[in-house]
Amino acid sequence: MAPKLRAMTYNSEELVRAHRSESSFLEQVAVRTSPKGHHCLALRLTSECFSLDPKEREFPKRSSMVMDDFHHYAIFSDNILAGAVVINSTIATSKDPKRIMFHVITDALSFPAMMMWFLTKPPSPATIQIESMDELKWLPVDFSSRFKQKGIRDPRYTSALNHLRFYLPEVFPSLSNVLLLDHDVVVQKDLSGLWQVDMKSKVNGALETCSSGNGYHRLDNLVNFSDPSIINKFDAKACIYAFGMNIFDLKEWRNKGLTAAYDKWFQAI
Numbered sequence: 126m127a128p129k130l131r132a133m134t135y136n137s138e139e140l141v142r143a144h145r146s147e148s149s150f151l152e153q154v155a156v157r158t159s160p161k162g163h164h165c166l167a168l169r170l171t172s173e174c175f176s177l178d179p180k181e182r183e184f185p186k187r188s189s190m191v192m193d194d195f196h197h198y199a200i201f202s203d204n205i206l207a208g209a210v211v212i213n214s215t216i217a218t219s220k221d222p223k224r225i226m227f228h229v230i231t232d233a234l235s236f237p238a239m240m241m242w243f244l245t246k247p248p249s250p251a252t253i254q255i256e257s258m259d260e261l262k263w264l265p266v267d268f269s270s271r272f273k274q275k276g277i278r279d280p281r282y283t284s285a286l287n288h289l290r291f292y293l294p295e296v297f298p299s300l301s302n303v304l305l306l307d308h309d310v311v312v313q314k315d316l317s318g319l320w321q322v323d324m325k326s327k328v329n330g331a332l333e334t335c336s337s338g339n340g341y342h343r344l345d346n347l348v349n350f351s352d353p354s355i356i357n358k359f360d361a362k363a364c365i366y367a368f369g370m371n372i373f374d375l376k377e378w379r380n381k382g383l384t385a386a387y388d389k390w391f392q393a394i
Contacts, residue, residue, distance in 0.1 A: 166205065170238035182240060184253060195226040195252070196320050197300055199293070201286045202308035203235040205242050212248050214312040221317060225251040228303070230296065232269070232286060233259040258285065263295060291387040294375045301376050307369040319372050328377045331366035354393070 174182065198215060202208045208229060216222045227248065231239045236257040243253055258264065265271070269285040277283055289296065290305065297303055304319060306312070322330055335342030345361035378384070 167235070167238045170205070170241040174237035174241040174244075177241075177244075182244065184244070184247070184255075186252075190224070192226075192299060193301070194224070196224050196317060197226050197228060197297070197303045199228045199230065199297070199303050199305045200308055201230045201290055201305075203232050203239075203286060204308050205235070205239055207308040208239065209242060209246070211306050211308055211310050211312065212243075212251075212253070214310075215306070215316065216248055216251050218312050218315050219251075219317065220315045223250045224317075227251060227253040228297065229253065229255045230286065230289065231255065231257060233257050258289065261289075261296065264289075264292075292384055293373055294379050294384060297375065302372065302374055304370070304372045310369045316370075322372065324372075324374045324377070326374075326377060328374055328381060328383060330372045331368070332370065333364045334367045335364045 200208055200211055202211075208231075212227055212229075215227075216225065219225060229239060229243075236255070236259075240255050243255060247253070258269065268289075272283050272285055272288055274283060281287060293303060293305070302320070304316065319330070324330060333342075342365050343361070344359060344363045344365055347365065348355060348359065348361075350356050350359075350361050
């Protein structure tokens with residue numbers, strides 16, 4: 126009788142701990158999400174995801190194609206609705222949506238809600254994978270906090286997800302090419318032609334944002350060229366490009382060691 130009571134007590138304590146952990150997680154989601162509509166959506170999706178059996182949290186395999194036969198699209202976002210718009214618009218305009226594989230990278234707090242959204246609204250006939258930053262074990266322990274700066278709230282500079290884009294070859298070690306889409310993009314035409322572009326040994330293909338008379342979109346408007354360590358290494362009049370849609374040759378990225386170069390410059394700032 127005593128062993129049975131101990132087992133029942135242990136199971137009850139484990140259940141209480143699990144509920145406390147879930148409650149704490151939902152409180153963090155509630156604090157982080159806004160406005161109210163998004164707040165309620167994130168809480169509901171997170172709760173529903175927690176109620177699923179682990180096997181029910183897996184996406185069905187939709188294609189027998191090997192990874193190299195897919196067109197790989199990466200989206201780094203903690204915004205469920207924005208990510209859904211990018212994905213749905215890409216599928217709607219694609220001539221061959223079965224060949225699309227989406228890779229959504231999000232943070233640990235948004236991961237359950239993001240999973241639940243696409244489990245209940247799968248982007249058929251495309252394939253989707255969703256991964257949390259916490260699953261990237263090669264990242265430094267302090268990665269999520271190292272970009273927070275006092276007095277700066279702009280997520281373009283403080284979001285770990287934004288900086289994670291500079292580690293694309295490490296995030297996708299088995300891929301040769303990937304198309305990166307920002308979560309504020311609405312795709313309006315088929316993008317499959319981008320996979321036929323000759324990159325000519327360049328790392329990325331992007332759309333320039335400046336015309337001949339537009340100085341605002343040139344590098345000297347963003348970078349301090351009075352710094353002697355910069356002035357001889359970059360062209361001050363170089364045109365910057367839109368980051369909303371970029372296609373990357375990850376083989377060339379690896380060959381040129383660009384992630385290490387990014388780390389070096391980041392440490393120098």
